[in-house]
Amino acid sequence: MARRDSTLRIETDCSACPIRHRAVCAQCEPDELSVLNDIKTYRSWKAGETVVMEGEPLDFAASVVQGCATLTRSMEDGRTQMVGLLLPSDFLGRPGRDRTAYQVTAATDLTLCMFRRSAFEALLRDTPHVADRLLEMALDELDAAREWMLLLGRKTAREKVATFLLMILRRATLDGGPARAELPITRDAMATYLGLTIETVSRQMTALRRDGVIATDGLRGISTADPGLLAEAAGEDADGAPIV
């Protein structure tokens, strides 16, 4: 899993940061950035490692710099639902609360840009650009969570899998590249995200491939020749954004 062939040397200078323009610091001016620069620290986890356990203290806020983290919520008997998938530039943490309701796990090798919670809360008070951006990001997350509620409550297994693949292709293909991507998570994690079992995910992947909706390249690589077909399989509105 440690496929970190290009271990991109993390810059300590914010202005060269790969997520600079999309993260919680996106709207900061140079002087604000230098404040951030002074209080941030980087930390990395290997794929599979736990970042924080459900219900434990979370004494930092952070941005995903590189890799993929998952948020999951579990019931006593072990049933588990993923409630968030954090990709580079996404935010982790909950200002005003000192523990997390979710288990945070590194799905791939992961690097976070972290701030102590107290320092970050001071930042929120003093730096409107950070608070504004955080509100914007929280509202985007809320929209995404609600979109996922529609998927979990009403979509069929086939539509669920197709929707997930489409989302990954869209996030990977930011500016009109080819519709091809590496899945950042295992089948198991996909099942946890989609409210399915791993067997059902596997069967639907096979069915979508058999039907010519997607092509696979190894276990993790996916692509689609006809994004419209995939969007249709995902049960998307015809007027939905025809990206990818």
Add this chain to the structure above:
Amino acid sequence: MARRDSTLRIETDCSACPIRHRAVCAQCEPDELSVLNDIKTYRSWKAGETVVMEGEPLDFAASVVQGCATLTRSMEDGRTQMVGLLLPSDFLGRPGRDRTAYQVTAATDLTLCMFRRSAFEALLRDTPHVADRLLEMALDELDAAREWMLLLGRKTAREKVATFLLMILRRATLDGGPARAELPITRDAMATYLGLTIETVSRQMTALRRDGVIATDGLRGISTADPGLLAEAAGEDADGAPIV
């Protein structure tokens, strides 16, 4: 449905507002309140009326003063999922975006305290107390949405219904009153919220009553003698807040 026997005369003065201490204006000082006072307007809808259609312009932000509104998201073929249930003090609107992705419907007779979008956005810039509170509320909504994802993805029909009833009882029984409440929505709306069919909701309500977990009083009234039993039926962690 127009059971508005106590048509509480809405005060125009914020300081006497029933949701004053929990809404987006909760942290405002007297002088800030007077600014709000000047730009707000009230508007009411009858049960069943549509406030805004999915995808239409939403040129205001608002707080629920009285009644209950629902947010729903639909697919082309008509499948519908409720993604939010707004009770008094809850916030409606999306600063920074001019249209809504959800259909907003009055589930009961409804009164909103509204602000023009532009005026509200100005308020956000000038009144940190409002912006702070809005961020806090957005993060609470996000937690609630994620909790609902666990329900939609992993809970059984019986657990879903029990969870909903428990949530209603908890919100109605704010400070240790008896565990009794009126359901603010129809069976149909419950089904839409829980990702079930109306028939399944009805069957599970019957089963919970038969099993002595709840008692019903007419179609809308519910109560429970043993909140622990209901929490268990809802699949809650033993260490979950034992409220109600």
Add this chain to the structure above:
DNA sequence: CGTGGCTTTGAAACGGGTCAAGACTGGTGG
């Protein structure tokens, strides 16, 4: 005393879960 909307109940069908093998992949050590 109908009428229409909402709710309950029943019987049958079906989608996804469960259980159980088996196949593929990448890494390790002989």
Add this chain to the structure above:
DNA sequence: CCACCAGTCTTGACCCGTTTCAAAGCCACG
């Protein structure tokens, strides 16, 4: 270089919970 192994994924057969389809009951209201 190949055999082995553990982890991951795929496939098959069967089962069960929820949906679907259909009909009847209840209630408020005119």
